[in-house]
Every structure is written in structure tokens, then in C-alpha cells.
Amino acid sequence: MSQIRDFDEYLKPCATFGEQQRENQLRLAVETSAALYLDERLEHLHEALDEISRLVAAGKPPDVGLHDRGPRISPPDDATLAEANVLRPQAYDLMPRVKSTDRLLEVDLWTDFTRRFTHRKCEAKAPERTLLLTAILVDAFNLGLEKMVDTCAGTSAAKLAWLVAWYIRDETHQKGSEELANYLHCLPFTTYWGAGTTAPPITTTSFLSFILHRTS
Incomplete structure (x- = not known):
């Protein structure tokens, strides 16, 4: 019952x-x-x-x-050790310079999560996967379509707006998040945070976090 x-x-x-x-x-x-x-x-x-x-x-x-001019709160003191500040740029220099869309493409090869971003009417997959990932990054970076177009050659605000209107919505975000969560569940490092039987919801803003941690 x-x-x-x-x-x-x-x-x-x-x-x-x-x-x-x-x-x-x-x-x-x-x-x-x-x-x-x-x-x-x-x-x-x-x-x-x-x-x-x-x-x-x-x-x-x-x-x-x-x-x-009103109350003022002093910023907290930087507790980072001087040695860490020296090592930080050296560590970043060891990392390859990779575009965020290229990282998303690699994650999509592992998970195929973009297949969940289907057309609003006919459930077809997006015709241009790279542009779809760029449209997803618009939300993740909170840039807006126009600023994203300025940073990405070969696209336009009209193309991104069309993808957002027809392929990106709460339902497809949820299904794409499920694909990422299922993939994360199979990775050995998830056991460090528990049994791996539960996971917080993955949103568009956490896509990049997932990518950066997985590729670092």
C-alpha cells in the first residue's frame, strides 16, 4: 500500500x-x-x-x-603559505591548456550524456554536439549568449538560442545528470565519500567541476 x-x-x-x-x-x-x-x-x-x-x-x-559610507567588513587574512603560492603557478603550468568544450566532448565520449538532450517535440538528438555543449556552458559560466559568442568562433547567438529553446530544459538536464551520476558511481574514487549508493543532484554548474576533477 x-x-x-x-x-x-x-x-x-x-x-x-x-x-x-x-x-x-x-x-x-x-x-x-x-x-x-x-x-x-x-x-x-x-x-x-x-x-x-x-x-x-x-x-x-x-x-x-x-x-x-556605512559598515565595512575586512576580508579574511590569506592563510595560504608562501611556499604554496610559489608552487601554485608551477603546478598550473604542468597542466595542458584545454578548451572547456573539448573537455566536455571528452566527458561525452565517456558518458554519452548529450544523447539525453533531445528535441522538445520529436525527441531527436541535437544535430551539432559541439554547439550543444557550448549552449550548456552558457548556463555553467552564467555568461549569457552574446558573451559566449564573443569567446567562441564559428557560432552565433541565434544558433545557441535555438538549441537552448529546443534541446535544453529541466527534463533534459535531469536525464543528462543521471548519466553523469551513473558514471561517477562506477569510478573507484567515489568510495572515498561513502558507499556510493547516493549522490547529490548534478546541475549544469557542476558539469565543469566534474570535468576539472576528473581530468586533473
Whole structure:
């Protein structure tokens, strides 16, 4: 027997709710009036702001100060060792310079996740895989179509917009994420984070993270 019920079955019937509300018998931990609830939260907010102002004026915490243009929070000190700063550029110089789209193409050879990005109407695969990956990177980099076109020769905003409109949507992202998750599940290093039976959802912004960690 399914343990999942219709959401309305979890709610109190409207008639019962109205009657208990009129008789002040709801026994809720919050105000049922939006105006009263907001007034209460605003009062707490003002009290918290007053307390912060008092602490800042007394020099507590030491990294926060009040200036003519408002509060200022000092950035945290760089805890990186000087030796690490010397080694960092040397380590990066050892890595080959590879385009992000080329890395995505390599990942697609391992996983074939792009086959999940199908046409909205006919479920056909995207005709140009490289352009599809470029369109996916638009979301991952949060650049926008125009800026991505400026960095990628041989494409146009119209082509990318067409791919985004017809092939890239929540459903295809989910299916592509499943392919990546299944592939990750088979890799030996996943056992370092547990039994490998569960994994967080993979989004477009984590595609690049997956690629960089896998190729490093």
C-alpha cells in the first residue's frame, strides 16, 4: 500500500480551520495574522540591528567597522603559505591548456550524456554536439549568449538560442545528470565519500567541476 497521500489529505479541512480560527483554538506557534507576524519579525530585526550597532561601536567583532559610507567588513587574512603560492603557478603550468568544450566532448565520449538532450517535440538528438555543449556552458559560466559568442568562433547567438529553446530544459538536464551520476558511481574514487549508493543532484554548474576533477 502506498504511503504517499494526496497533499490535501494532510491539511485541516477548511470548515474546521475556520471554526477553530474564530474560536482562537488553532494553537499555532505563530500569529495567524500576516500584519501581526510581520510586525513581530520587524521588531526582532530592529533589536538585532541595534545589538550589532552596539557591538561594532565597541570594536566587537574587530573585523567590522562603521565608516561614513556605512559598515565595512575586512576580508579574511590569506592563510595560504608562501611556499604554496610559489608552487601554485608551477603546478598550473604542468597542466595542458584545454578548451572547456573539448573537455566536455571528452566527458561525452565517456558518458554519452548529450544523447539525453533531445528535441522538445520529436525527441531527436541535437544535430551539432559541439554547439550543444557550448549552449550548456552558457548556463555553467552564467555568461549569457552574446558573451559566449564573443569567446567562441564559428557560432552565433541565434544558433545557441535555438538549441537552448529546443534541446535544453529541466527534463533534459535531469536525464543528462543521471548519466553523469551513473558514471561517477562506477569510478573507484567515489568510495572515498561513502558507499556510493547516493549522490547529490548534478546541475549544469557542476558539469565543469566534474570535468576539472576528473581530468586533473
